[in-house]
Each structure stands twice: as structure tokens, then as C-alpha cells.
Amino acid sequence: MTSLDKAILATYDRDGKHFEIYIDPDGTYAFLDGSKKDLKNILVADEIYADAKKGERAKATDVEKVFGTQDMMQILEFMLRKGEVQLTTEQRRKKIAEKRKQIIAILLREAIDPRTKAPHTQIRLENAIEQARIHVEPFKDAREQIDDIVKTLRPILPMKFEKIKIAVKVPAAFSHKCYGNLKNYGIKKEQWTKEGDLIVVIEIFAGMQGEVYDKLNKMTNGDIETRIVEN
Numbered sequence: 001m002t003s004l005d006k007a008i009l010a011t012y013d014r015d016g017k018h019f020e021i022y023i024d025p026d027g028t029y030a031f032l033d034g035s036k037k038d039l040k041n042i043l044v045a046d047e048i049y050a051d052a053k054k055g056e057r058a059k060a061t062d063v064e065k066v067f068g069t070q071d072m073m074q075i076l077e078f079m080l081r082k083g084e085v086q087l088t089t090e091q092r093r094k095k096i097a098e099k100r101k102q103i104i105a106i107l108l109r110e111a112i113d114p115r116t117k118a119p120h121t122q123i124r125l126e127n128a129i130e131q132a133r134i135h136v137e138p139f140k141d142a143r144e145q146i147d148d149i150v151k152t153l154r155p156i157l158p159m160k161f162e163k164i165k166i167a168v169k170v171p172a173a174f175s176h177k178c179y180g181n182l183k184n185y186g187i188k189k190e191q192w193t194k195e196g197d198l199i200v201v202i203e204i205f206a207g208m209q210g211e212v213y214d215k216l217n218k219m220t221n222g223d224i225e226t227r228i229v230e231n
Contacts, residue, residue: 033139100134
């Protein structure tokens with residue numbers, strides 16, 4: 001069990017009332033990250049404070065009014081999910097870096113430069129995020145942050161999310177091998193020839209073209225036909 005001097009705080013504010021609890025930094029990080037599924041050994045002190053540093057406990061009536069319970073584990077889970085968690089500097093730095101990497105990966109796959117119709121490069125996206133001073137939420141789902149981030153980035157880096165359809169013909173020798181991958185991208189039309197060739201139309205984000213072509217070429221040794229289908 002973490003000692004009180006090494007614990008961090010989870011806080012929650014509502015209706016003019018402020019609540020604080022002492023929690024274990026490593027256990028909390030693991031729980032919020034999803035690698036820890038239970039709340040065991042996260043709570044360091046079995047108390048709810050109005051001001052933890054002063055040792056001022058929250059009034060039981062305030063706790064009941066705001067949380068609807070006195071159960072510490074229910075309150076702990078609520079505060080971890082809905083409140084603010086004061087992670088250590090290293091934990092926050094690490095998690096923000098991970099989440100930023102996920103956000104950039106989404107933009108690389110799905111966004112294009114409307115001026116060139118080509119995907120942005122990773123270094124261009126990283127530089128734009130730095131220039132725009134994008135605030136990344138460490139424990140908020142990366143995709144849930146995309147819309148706000150794109151709005152902030154667009155004045156610096158024009159960006160468009162556009163889907164395209166690609167017709168693909170795979171020779172019989174590779175058709176079954178490629179089918180699963182093509183299905184993962186989203187098959188809109190499918191046809192098998194008498195010779196066993198596979199002809200499909202897939203729909204993907206324009207920024208994924210390079211990824212798709214590279215994967216299919218590797219799986220077929222370049223023996224594949226593709227063309228963009230006009231809507």
C-alpha cells in the first residue's frame with residue numbers, strides 16, 4: 001500500500017462543493033489506462049476530504065447529496081471517471097505522448113491535404129500540433145478528441161476527410177490470401193470469376209491509399225490490378 005506522502009489526489013467539484021481523496025498513483029494510472037480492471041489497492045485513505053492538505057473532511061450530508069451514497073468504492077470509481085486525477089509529472093507526460101501518437105496515427109490514415117489530395121506526413125502533423133499548442137487529454141479516447149483538434153489545426157494545416165472507392169482485381173493464386181484483408185477495409189462489391197480471380201470494390205479513407213497498395217503488393221508480389229472508381 002502506498003504511503004500517504006506518496007499518494008496523489010483525485011478531486012471532484014459540483015454544486016459549489018469540493019471533494020478530494022488520496023489514491024495510489026500506479027494503481028490509478030493502470031485503472032485509467034485500462035490495464036487494471038478492479039479498484040483494489042487504489043484508495044490510500046478511507047476518507048473524503050474537502051481539503052486534504054488541511055485534513056478537513058467533507059461533510060457527510062454533502063457527500064450523500066452529491067454522490068448519492070457513502071460507499072467509498074462507488075465514490076472512488078465515480079471520482080476516477082468523472083473527476084480530475086493529479087497524475088505524477090512522468091505519468092502525465094508518458095500518457096500524453098501515447099495519446100498524441102494515437103491521434104497522429106488516425107490523421108495519417110484518414111486525412112488528406114485538399115490542395116494535393118495526398119496524406120500529410122507524420123513530421124508535418126507533429127510540427128503543426130506543436131505550433132498550434134494542441135492540448136491532448138491523456139485519458140480521453142483519441143478519436144473523441146479528433147474533431148476539436150482538426151478545427152484547431154486547419155488554419156495551420158489544411159485537412160480534409162474524404163473516402164474513395166478502389167476497384168481491385170486479385171489473381172486466383174492470391175485471391176483467398178487477400179480476401180480477409182480486403183474485407184477488413186470494407187468491401188462494397190464482390191465478384192469471383194470462373195478462373196478464381198477476385199474482383200472487389202473497397203471504400204477507404206483517401207489517406208489510406210498508400211497503406212492499402214503496399215499491403216496488397218506485398219501479398220501478391222505486385223501481381224494485382226487497382227483503379228480508383230469515380231462516384
